Amino acid sequence: MGVHRRELLAGTAALGVAGVGAAVTVGGWNPLEDGAALAEFELESLEAPGSEAGTVVVPERGSVTVLELFATWCGVCERLMEPMGAVYDDLGERGYEGVSQGGDVQFLSVTNEPLGRTTTRADVASWWEAHDGRWTVASDADLELTGALDATAVPYTVVLDEANVVTWSETGYKSVEELREPIFAALGE
Amino acid sequence: MVTLTAGCTALDPRDDGDDHLILGQPDQYDMLREARDGGDLAHPIYGDELPDATVPCTLHEREVSTAEFEGERHTLFTFIFARCHAACPGLTASLRHVQDDSVDGDYEDRIALCNVTFDPEHDTPAVLEEYGDGLGVDYELDNWHFLRPESEADARAVVEEQFGCYFARNEDYEGEGGGHGHGDGDGNGAGDHADEHDDGENGDSMEMAFEHASMIVLANADGYVERTYTGARLPSSRDLVDDVRTVVEGWDGGD
Secondary structure: OOHHHHHHHHHHHHHHHHOOOOOOOOOOOOHHHHOOEOOOEEEEEOOEOOEOOEEEEEOOOOOEEEEEEEOOOOHHHHHHHHHHHHHHHHHOOOOOOOOOOOOOEEEEEEEOOOOOOOOOHHHHHHHHHHOOOOOEEEEOOOOHHHHHOOOOOOOEEEEEOOOOEEEEEEEOOOOHHHHHHHHHHHHOO | OOOOOOOOOOOOOOOOOOOOOOOOOOOOHHHHHHHHHOOOOOOOOOOOEOOOOEEEEOOOOEEEEHHHHOOOOEEEEEEEOOOOOOHHHHHHHHHHHHHHHHHHOOOHHHEEEEEEEOOOOOOOHHHHHHHHHHOOOOHHHOOEEEEOOOOHHHHHHHHHHHOOOOEEEOOOOOOOOOOOOOOHHHOOHHHHHHHHOOOOOOOOOOOOOEEEOOEEEEEOOOOEEEEEEEHHHOOOHHHHHHHHHHHHHHHHHHO
16 A cells, blocks of 8 residues: 555545535435436437337336446446346346236346447447347437436446336446346335 | 736635636535645645646657646546556546547547556557557547556656556556456445456456556646546546536636
């Protein structure tokens, strides 16, 4: 641990002692803190395996939504595709007939990369196919969804309940079990 | 210590009403300022002058100095190493988002995006260019700079001492092909979470060659820092683009 890191930590401590205000809140609105429903966003869906070119509304009111922000340059996102696929096969549009909810689970992966100038929609489709994607994949071209979720990293996985309230969100790799648990919680199982 | 010039009355750029800054004060600025002035914060913050650094730029085969952008371009700096598979690609991608927006907003000639490596031994010009290609960087816009200090000592002088961005070699790192993990020094959730599960393709080690702080510095074309984003203050790409747009448009409207 270097000198500057200690200085930084000391600085943090000093800020704490100064005691102005409560915990440092960053990046504005945190959907997890106020329990408000996330607004609906209309995103461009992409032509890719399991996905049709058009528009998709997310989150869908009335169903649990599993939303993953990703990027094609992101290695962890690649590895997350396998467990996401397994959970999708189990709980996605074809699979789930919940006892208490009886509804579907909306699965959606969203890249927020700038598309069209260097990285293209075809690049995303190729990536999607190479990693066995088979559900809807969309683009957050204007970063509105990214901003609303205050997503500062990818992969960023979010579960929303049927009222579109964020009930769980985490960055990084997740196993099948780690993904299933918050989804079932949102389903009320 | 001060040289007065006609028409310039605000000597302290942090004073209210100052014309060196476009953005308002960041959250908890008073505490940050107290920590910074007390020597507890290693990095420049809102209102500080951009560090005066000169570093070779691999894409343009010349030295780039931070001062050369004064009066010309607003600047974004971030600090990376190309082998990093956790926080760094996200930092670089954030600058790429701004680069793409600079085309939409017609300000590509008024922004400089500077990606500074602290691993010059590994990050040769070719490595850096390929790294940028993988993240969709558009070199033809001529506003992207890979800054590569000539040695690790030079990197320490610029990245850590001038910009206050901590980095350290990871002594447990086992070398090339050693995996994708990350130290806990990056302050970035993605990196930390990724580590715990890294059983990656390249080996068993969960370590990476460096641990480091994640930091993005936004300075205006007068050479004053408008924002330093680090740790929990890292912005979403939306927020970063919005801040840059505010600076660009405020600058245009303020003259």
